[in-house]
Amino acid sequence: xxxxxxxxxxxxxxxxxxxxxxxxxxxxxxxxxxxxxxxxxxxxxxxxxxxxxxxxxxxxxxxxxxxxxxxxxxxxxxxxxxxxxxxxxxxxxxxxxxxxxxxxxxxxxxxxxxxxxxxxxxxxxxxxxxxxxxxxxxxxxxxxxxxxxxxxxxxxxxxxxxxxxxxxxxxxxxxxxxxxxxxxxxxxxxxxxxxxxxxxxxxxxxxxxxxxxxxxxxxxxxxxxxxxxxxxxxxxxxxxxxxxxxxxxxxxxxxxxxxxxxxxxxxxxxxxxxxxxxxxxxxxxxxxxxxxxxxxxxxxxxxxxxxxxxxxxxxxxxxxxxxxxxxxxxxxxxxxxxxxxxxxxxx
Amino acid sequence: xxxxxxxxxxxxxxxxxxxxxxxxxxxxxxxxxxxxxxxxxxxxxxxxxxxxxxxxxxxxxxxxxxxxxxxxxxxxxxxxxxxxxxxxxxxxxxxxxxxxxxxxxxxxxxxxxxxxxxxxxxxxxxxxxxxxxxxxxxxxxxxxxxxxxxxxxxxxxxxxxxxxxxxxxxxxxxxxxxxxxxxxxxxxxxxxxxxxxxxxxxxxxxxxxxxxxxxxxxxxxxxxxxxxxxxxxxxxxxxxxxxxxxxxxxxxxxxxxxxxxxxxxxxxxxxxxxxxxxxxxxxxxxxxxxxxxxxxxxxxxxxxxxxxxxxxxxxxxxxxxxxxxxxxxxxxxxxxxxxxxxxxxxx
Numbered sequence: 001x002x003x004x005x006x007x008x009x010x011x012x013x014x015x016x017x018x019x020x021x022x023x024x025x026x027x028x029x030x031x032x033x034x035x036x037x038x039x040x041x042x043x044x045x046x047x048x049x050x051x052x053x054x055x056x057x058x059x060x061x062x063x064x065x066x067x068x069x070x071x072x073x074x075x076x077x078x079x080x081x082x083x084x085x086x087x088x089x090x091x092x093x094x095x096x097x098x099x100x101x102x103x104x105x106x107x108x109x110x111x112x113x114x115x116x117x118x119x120x121x122x123x124x125x126x127x128x129x130x131x132x133x134x135x136x137x138x139x140x141x142x143x144x145x146x147x148x149x150x151x152x153x154x155x156x157x158x159x160x161x162x163x164x165x166x167x168x169x170x171x172x173x174x175x176x177x178x179x180x181x182x183x184x185x186x187x188x189x190x191x192x193x194x195x196x197x198x199x200x201x202x203x204x205x206x207x208x209x210x211x212x213x214x215x216x217x218x219x220x221x222x223x224x225x226x227x228x229x230x231x232x233x234x235x236x237x238x239x240x241x242x243x244x245x246x247x248x249x250x251x252x253x254x255x256x257x258x259x260x261x262x263x264x265x266x267x268x269x270x271x272x273x274x275x276x277x278x279x280x281x282x283x284x285x286x287x288x289x290x291x292x293x294x295x296x297x298x299x300x301x302x303x304x305x306x307x308x309x310x311x312x313x314x315x316x317x318x319x320x321x322x323x324x325x326x327x328x329x330x331x332x333x334x335x336x337x338x339x340x341x342x343x344x345x346x347x
Numbered sequence: 348x349x350x351x352x353x354x355x356x357x358x359x360x361x362x363x364x365x366x367x368x369x370x371x372x373x374x375x376x377x378x379x380x381x382x383x384x385x386x387x388x389x390x391x392x393x394x395x396x397x398x399x400x401x402x403x404x405x406x407x408x409x410x411x412x413x414x415x416x417x418x419x420x421x422x423x424x425x426x427x428x429x430x431x432x433x434x435x436x437x438x439x440x441x442x443x444x445x446x447x448x449x450x451x452x453x454x455x456x457x458x459x460x461x462x463x464x465x466x467x468x469x470x471x472x473x474x475x476x477x478x479x480x481x482x483x484x485x486x487x488x489x490x491x492x493x494x495x496x497x498x499x500x501x502x503x504x505x506x507x508x509x510x511x512x513x514x515x516x517x518x519x520x521x522x523x524x525x526x527x528x529x530x531x532x533x534x535x536x537x538x539x540x541x542x543x544x545x546x547x548x549x550x551x552x553x554x555x556x557x558x559x560x561x562x563x564x565x566x567x568x569x570x571x572x573x574x575x576x577x578x579x580x581x582x583x584x585x586x587x588x589x590x591x592x593x594x595x596x597x598x599x600x601x602x603x604x605x606x607x608x609x610x611x612x613x614x615x616x617x618x619x620x621x622x623x624x625x626x627x628x629x630x631x632x633x634x635x636x637x638x639x640x641x642x643x644x645x646x647x648x649x650x651x652x653x654x655x656x657x658x659x660x661x662x663x664x665x666x667x668x669x670x671x672x673x674x675x676x677x678x679x680x681x682x683x684x685x686x687x688x689x690x691x692x693x694x
Binding site for chain 1: 390391393394397442443446449450466467469470472473474475476477479480481483484486487488489490491492495496499500502503504506507509510511513514532
């Protein structure tokens with residue numbers, strides 16, 4: 001088992017087949033899909049069609065997967081509580097997507113029109129609010145206030161991270177520590193709480209719940225760095241969302257930060273001027289520069305570091321049923337990075 | 348005591364002095380102001396200044412007043428639960444204002460810049476989300492999930508009402524029943540839950556809690572009709588917010604609905620064409636037409652009807668300490684209407 005000090009290169013290579021993991025979570029995931037379809041009926045009749053559009057089941061369901069995997073107790077063990085908790089975190093996430101797409105002026109998400117494009121930005125603001133509210137309403141159906149308390153706090157942190165990033169668009173003075181804090185809040189927070197809730201609701205001992213919480217946080221940071229890399233290196237058709245929006249909206253992410261570190265002072269000044277002037281950087285041009293300068297390995301290293309930390313937190317719990325599945329999640333992300341950048345120097 | 352069948356004209360004239368009511372709620376209101384200032388510290392450091400801007404204490408604190416009045420048990424009876432519940436509903440309300448002002452492109456609220464104008468609409472979307480989240484986080488600090496459950500459901504309904512109104516801008520086919528449903532959701536719902544929570548947390552018997560709930564709903568509908576009237580008839584300097592936004596954004600409210608009923612077919616066609624074409628109606632011109640056609644009395648009658656229903660629900664509970672204060676709230680609204688339209692024909 002990897003520890004925090006283990007160099008990422010000694011981690012096992014990613015398995016080629018993750019069907020085991022999907023098969024394991026399938027009963028819970030199918031129950032979640034039924035749960036989300038039934039949730040549509042809890043919205044006022046006049047907005048049900050819009051709610052259904054946002055709750056559509058074509059998403060990756062990453063956060064529910066975290067809940068189900070962290071709460072895994074063995075084959076045949078089914079828990080309605082896990083399904084409900086997964087519904088809460090997924091609905092919070094879908095609400096944030098609706099609002100993110102307004103701000104990013106994104107038109108396409110999951111290969112179809114965003115809610116903002118479909119219903120207009122004004123209705124999308126309110127629709128996101130209704131989804132947030134309903135997520136907390138589901139959370140309030142647990143016997144105690146714990147889920148409400150944790151999820152409402154996480155949601156506030158997610159929004160705070162997004163605010164920081166929004167207010168600092170086109171600001172090239174952002175430090176690596178500040179970038180890390182922003183992605184910790186805007187992404188890792190909901191990963192963290194998903195893993196916490198899964199382990200906790202499945203009745204795991206407090207020490208494992210704490211480890212699952214930390215695992216989720218590191219995995220979330222790794223995932224967001226990967227997502228920022230996709231925005232540079234992905235192909236729009238394959239990923240199914242508008243790419244290059246970070247560059248177009250002047251969001252400073254790790255790939256761009258590394259690029260700025262490595263270019264000549266003249267090129268740096270030109271990029272900064274374009275960012276500050278509100279002009280989009282030429283996406284193709286900067287992708288080419290990323291490749292020329294070998295930015296890929298630096299970004300991949302940052303992802304690997306987080307995955308190593310995540311694995312290290314689980315190391316003392318190798319005997320728990322959930323641990324192998326959680327470890328597989330880290331491996332899956334690593335294999336996605338590899339698929340994106342067959343050689344780390346490709347971007 | 349008025350009953351639902353009592354003609355509004357037989358209701359007692361509004362008292363000239365409401366200091367009694369303000370004096371009664373003052374200890375709770377001062378505690379709320381301290382509570383809201385302390386709440387700022389619970390936001391992430393990077394967004395505290397923005398949160399403080401939104402939680403500023405210059406608002407009317409209408410919904411907290413409803414909580415305190417409905418939960419009134421007598422002089423010297425102080426309840427932290429009432430303060431916390433008031434903090435929840437006020438923070439939900441402030442969040443909706445932040446989002447409303449984005450959609451209405453309003454620049455001024457309470458005689459200063461809106462959050463949207465101050466921080467930009469993108470940050471304001473997220474700031475409203477953070478306020479919503481924190482409101483639910485406060486709600487989760489009660490011993491049971493009841494407050495979370497009620498407030499999250501109310502918040503979803505408020506958003507649904509706003510969505511309906513947003514999607515039907517410039518739509519002149521809205522019926523009176525549809526208008527009523529929209530204001531019931533977008534405004535009366537939070538009034539209703541404020542009164543419910545006040546009475547319930549103060550330990551009143553279920554029958555009174557139900558009556559307080561219904562009282563709050565009717566008062567909320569009356570208040571929204573009044574607010575729609577202010578948008579036509581108020582003076583910007585005195586009211587402290589951008590007026591005429593309903594007309595400018597094509598929102599069909601009761602004054603405009605009555606106007607459309609009473610104008611000639613030609614004038615109706617011209618107003619509809621202006622609304623549908625996305626052109627603002629000339630505010631001054633339509634105000635003048637409202638006066639000429641005596642729209643005021645019809646609007647005032649609708650307000651009086653709701654106030655009569657509200658009073659009727661309290662009639663069986665005249666012996667409860669909260670009842671006289673709640674009745675005063677209805678009287679206050681009536682006196683505000685009178686102040687706005689010294690003669691009901693003025694608009």
